[in-house]
Amino acid sequence: MQLKASGATGAPTLRQALKVAAAGLLANGAAKAQEAPAKPPATSVDSGVLYYHENGRVQAVEPELNVAQKINEDSTLSLGFVFDSLTGPTPYGAVPSTLPQTYIRPYKIVPVGTLVPLTTSSGGSTVVLLPPASGSKTETLAATSIVPANTYPLDPSFHDTRVAGHVGWDQALTSTLKLDGGVAYSHEYDYRSASASLGLSKDFNAHNTTLSAAVNYESDLSFPVGGTPTPLTAMSGDFKGPDATRHEVDAVLGITQVMSRRWLSTLSYSYADSHGYQNNPYKIISVVDPVSGQPTAQLYESRPESRRKQSVFFENKIHLPSDVIAISLRGYKDDWGIKSVTADLRYRYQITQEYYLEPHFRYYEQGAADFFHYYLVAGEALPQYASADTRLAKFNAQTYGLKFGMPLNKGSELNLRVEYYDQRGNGSPSYAIGQLKQQNLFPDLKAFTVLLGYSYAF
Amino acid sequence: MQSICRHSSVNLRAKWSLLILLIAGAGTGCTSLGAKPWDHDLLAERAMQVDAYPLQSGMDDHIYFSKEASSGGRSFAGGGCGCN
Numbered sequence: 001m002q003l004k005a006s007g008a009t010g011a012p013t014l015r016q017a018l019k020v021a022a023a024g025l026l027a028n029g030a031a032k033a034q035e036a037p038a039k040p041p042a043t044s045v046d047s048g049v050l051y052y053h054e055n056g057r058v059q060a061v062e063p064e065l066n067v068a069q070k071i072n073e074d075s076t077l078s079l080g081f082v083f084d085s086l087t088g089p090t091p092y093g094a095v096p097s098t099l100p101q102t103y104i105r106p107y108k109i110v111p112v113g114t115l116v117p118l119t120t121s122s123g124g125s126t127v128v129l130l131p132p133a134s135g136s137k138t139e140t141l142a143a144t145s146i147v148p149a150n151t152y153p154l155d156p157s158f159h160d161t162r163v164a165g166h167v168g169w170d171q172a173l174t175s176t177l178k179l180d181g182g183v184a185y186s187h188e189y190d191y192r193s194a195s196a197s198l199g200l201s202k203d204f205n206a207h208n209t210t211l212s213a214a215v216n217y218e219s220d221l222s223f224p225v226g227g228t229p230t231p232l233t234a235m236s237g238d239f240k241g242p243d244a245t246r247h248e249v250d251a252v253l254g255i256t257q258v259m260s261r262r263w264l265s266t267l268s269y270s271y272a273d274s275h276g277y278q279n280n281p282y283k284i285i286s287v288v289d290p291v292s293g294q295p296t297a298q299l300y301e302s303r304p305e306s307r308r309k310q311s312v313f314f315e316n317k318i319h320l321p322s323d324v325i326a327i328s329l330r331g332y333k334d335d336w337g338i339k340s341v342t343a344d345l346r347y348r349y350q351i352t353q354e355y356y357l358e359p360h361f362r363y364y365e366q367g368a369a370d371f372f373h374y375y376l377v378a379g380e381a382l383p384q385y386a387s388a389d390t391r392l393a394k395f396n397a398q399t400y401g402l403k404f405g406m407p408l409n410k411g412s413e414l415n416l417r418v419e420y421y422d423q424r425g426n427g428s429p430s431y432a433i434g435q436l437k438q439q440n441l442f443p444d445l446k447a448f449t450v451l452l453g454y455s456y457a458f
Numbered sequence: 459m460q461s462i463c464r465h466s467s468v469n470l471r472a473k474w475s476l477l478i479l480l481i482a483g484a485g486t487g488c489t490s491l492g493a494k495p496w497d498h499d500l501l502a503e504r505a506m507q508v509d510a511y512p513l514q515s516g517m518d519d520h521i522y523f524s525k526e527a528s529s530g531g532r533s534f535a536g537g538g539c540g541c542n
Contacts, residue, residue: 046513052521062520066513162539184538191540208492218536250534256508261497266508272535280542313531317506324505332528340528348505356505366527391542392527413504417514423525445525453514 041411041457042070048453055446057154058088074172078182084162089154093283093388094298095375096152096439101295103153104128104237105282106226107143112136125157130237142237152443155282162188176203180214193220208258212268216250224281231302232382235284244277262319272309279303285388286375293434296378301387303371309334324348337370338392360401360419368394374429374441390442395425397445412456421447 045067052060066080092103107125112132125143132139147153168182178201186193199214222228227240254268279301287297315328330342344362351357369392371385401419408414425442432441493501504510509532523529524541 046511048513048517050517062517064513064517160541164538186538188540193536193538193540195536195538197534205492206495207498214534216534216536218538220540222540248536250530250536252530252534258492258498258501260491261493262500264501264506264508266532268532270530270533270535272530274536309528309530309535311528311531311535315508315532319500319503319506324503326505328532330528330531332531334527336527338527340526342528342531364522364526364528369527391525397526421521421525447525449521451514451517453511455513 040070044068044455044457046453046455048451051450053448054088056089057445058086058090058158060084060086076170078166078168078170080166080168082162082164082186084160084164084188086158086160086162088158089156090158090282091390092153092155092298093285093301093390094153095286095288095293095295095388095436095441096147096150097295098149098435098438099294100149101147101153102144103147103155103298104142104144104235105155105157106140106237106239108141109138109239110141112139114139128237140237140239144237150439152440158282160188160190162186176207177201190224191220191222193218195219210254210256212252212254212256214252216248218248218250220246220248220276222246222277222281228277228281229279229300231279232299232386235298235300240281244281246274246276246278248272248274264317266313266315268313270309270311270313272307274307274309276305278305278307279387280389283387283389285373285386287378288375288433288436290377290379291434293432293436295375299376299386301389302383302385303387304336304385307334307336322350322353324350332366336392338366338368340364340366354407356403356405358401358403358405358417360399360403360417362399362401363396364398365396366394368392374432375436377433390425393425393442395423395442397421397423408454411458412454415453417449417451417453419449419451421445421449 045065047065048063050060050062050064052058052062062082062084064080064082066078068076068078070076094101094103107127125145127141127143130140130142143157145156164184164186166182166184168180170178170180172178180199182197184195195216195218197214197216199212201210201212203210221243222245223243228242228244229240250270250272252268252270254266256264256266259265281300283301284298285301286295287299288295309332311330311332313328313330315326318325326344326346326348328344332338332340332342342362342364344360346358346360348356348358369387371383371387372392373386374388376382376386399419399421401417403415403417405413405415423445427440427442428437429441432439500506509515515532519529519533520539520541524539529535
């Protein structure tokens with residue numbers, strides 16, 4: 001079979017090939033979408049469904065809907081709704097061992113004498129009845145799980161649902177001054193969060209420069225299953241302390257500058273000051289034997305009760321003849337000793353005027369929190385703060401993504417995005433003791449996401 | 459001690475001078491930055507908006523907030539959830 005060159009100029013370019021592939025779809029939707037609207041849309045709907053899947057761990061489904069409605073020439077009301085459902089095992093924070101390990105956590109309080117099928121499983125755990133104190137009218141059910149030898153300890157009982165919503169208002173005060181505000185509320189089965197925000201933006205230089213400032217106040221309540229544990233106490237099936245609160249104030253200052261007809265630049269600084277309960281109530285840290293490295297105790301983690309976070313974000317968007325490049329950098333540091341850098345690159349490749357493909361690459365690298373330890377050593381003085389949560393460890397991560405977008409009809413866009421996330425840390429620290437030398441203390445985290453988005457303005 | 463103070467005051471003055479120069483430079487530079495109102499056609503496209511897909515960037519922020527220690531930058535650092 002003899003292949004012929006396509007046309008006088010040789011092989012077709014990728015853009016030409018994709019144009020041909022999209023031609024059938026173009027016949028209907030794009031032609032309509034190219035018609036200029038008679039007036040700016042009064043209503044816009046933005047929706048999406050995210051599916052998130054980690055290898056052997058958590059998976060989540062998250063549908064979200066945002067609607068914005070112009071009330072008059074100067075005012076816009078926006079409403080949003082999110083639902084999350086998460087299931088799957090998540091790390092305890094404990095180290096693996098050459099021996100099987102048993103973990104226990106409080107599950108439910110029932111009146112004394114309640115018939116409990118002790119073999120009931122709760123997300124892969126076995127429910128056991130703890131002997132009640134004498135005279136007590138209630139008794140505690142605890143969930144136990146056994147982690148096999150040489151296996152990274154994961155809590156099989158993790159599940160969560162979250163419902164969140166927000167209401168916002170944008171108000172143009174003058175042709176160059178805009179005020180916006182909003183409230184948000186989020187409820188999980190063991191956590192709730194309420195926040196309110198206020199922002200102001202001002203255009204200068206014939207709308208080529210925009211200065212913005214915004215503040216947000218967030219008030220959270222944590223009510224973990226089994227109560228709030230006292231930091232650095234031994235893991236047990238007993239019920240723990242009362243609910244815990246956390247408050248955070250955030251501020252963001254930004255400047256957006258039109259550099260030229262094709263170039264937009266944004267620089268922003270954000271500051272957050274958080275006080276109150278910062279622990280993850282389900283995370284533990286192992287205390288190991290100084291010679292064998294075998295766990296001798298499991299303690300609840302202990303984080304400081306305050307945290308100050310600062311970050312600088314810089315983004316440039318450049319419009320090429322038809323494609324758009326977006327490059328952003330972020331530097332972050334906090335008073336827990338964590339520093340990080342994030343680089344993000346998106347290239348929106350216009351197959352046609354309306355159809356596009358957008359490859360995405362993100363690189364992230366962080367240093368460890370001052371109080372991160374893979375484990376504590378028996379016989380040594382307990383530090384004030386200690387966490388083995390690998391999210392506070394030194395690691396790097398890459399995200400690779402591809403998005404395809406197309407119009408369905410006038411004013412609408414349907415897009416599909418697939419991304420792969422790969423997080424790697426040091427699973428074999430050189431100072432590991434005894435049996436820990438043969439264990440992986442930081443298994444790679446690999447996850448993929450599929451996001452289907454639809455937006456419509458009319 | 460005095461020489462250290464003098465040294466730091468010189469450093470501070472140098473930093474302030476540099477900052478003033480940068481601001482002055484940016485101020486004069488700004489006159490040539492920007493686009494005429496009739497040249498905002500490309501900037502008006504969705505892809506050129508500061509946060510072109512806010513719903514998706516919000517979902518991304520939520521994922522990264524729950525898997526990494528950093529948050530904030532483009533927007534507020536608070537996660538509004540107990541996932542970290």
